Amino acid sequence: MPGTPGAAATQDGEAPGRSPPCSQSYDLTGKVMLLGDSGVGKSCFLLRFKDGAFLSGTFIATVGIDFRNKVVTVDGVRVKLQIWDTAGQERFRSVTHAYYRDAQALLLLYDITNKSSFDNIRAWLTEIHEYAQRDVVIMLLGNKFRGQTHLEASAQLIGLLKLWKWPLPRKEIQGCPAARPHEVIVSRVTGQRLRLERVSPNY
Ligand SMILES: Nc1nc2c(ncn2[C@@H]2O[C@H](COP(=O)(O)OP(=O)(O)OP(=O)(O)O)[C@@H](O)[C@H]2O)c(=O)[nH]1
Numbered sequence: 583m584p585g586t587p588g589a590a591a592t593q594d595g596e597a598p599g600r601s602p603p604c605s606q607s608y609d610l611t612g613k614v615m616l617l618g619d620s621g622v623g624k625s626c627f628l629l630r631f632k633d634g635a636f637l638s639g640t641f642i643a644t645v646g647i648d649f650r651n652k653v654v655t656v657d658g659v660r661v662k663l664q665i666w667d668t669a670g671q672e673r674f675r676s677v678t679h680a681y682y683r684d685a686q687a688l689l690l691l692y693d694i695t696n697k698s699s700f701d702n703i704r705a706w707l708t709e710i711h712e713y714a715q716r717d718v719v720i721m722l723l724g725n726k727f728r729g730q731t732h733l734e735a736s737a738q739l740i741g742l743l744k745l746w747k748w749p750l751p752r753k754e755i756q757g758c759p760a761a762r763p764h765e766v767i768v769s770r771v772t773g774q775r776l777r778l779e780r781v782s783p784n785y
Contacts, residue, residue, distance in 0.1 A: 620670030
């Protein structure tokens, strides 16, 4: 999705910030970032998460960084998820790195029809290691499964990461065998209860 280089676009009538603002309309907040090579489908993933729509056809690369908010209810708990969509192109890395540190979860996408996007996962993990919190949850998503719009975890990739003995002692490498992206995000973010900001005294 297009944005403004060097700055996050404002969405849903709220000013962008490094941390989600508090509100009584939800109980928890969580910040999730979408990472991965250009063209793997991050913006489409976000659009599906926010509006349930899928845009096929023309590919417009993201410029810089962008975000969407969505409040979802899980087991009676209202969770406001702030999902940040980053540009996959190398030239925007200096912009996007600054946003890693506040993220509770990172969704690292690759395109299962594009081997280089798979090969580059290791480089992405190196960046995550350098810029994200040590205990951030990393989720790996193999996108464009058989040309369709659902996501499927790659057991093969998880196996490779184990083979590499990737030195991420406090990070979790997880597969996400869910067909619907919002369910992936919700189950992982809320399930882990990762420093989600508690804004309701009743919860
Ligand atoms: N078949 C299929 N195509 C997809 C899927 N997701 C995205 N696409 C297509 O892949 C192309 C790139 O999608 P984007 O979501 O813009 O990719 P991106 O990762 O955000 O790219 P950058 O913004 O450059 O980082 C578009 O033409 C989409 O229509 C999917 O699940 N299946």
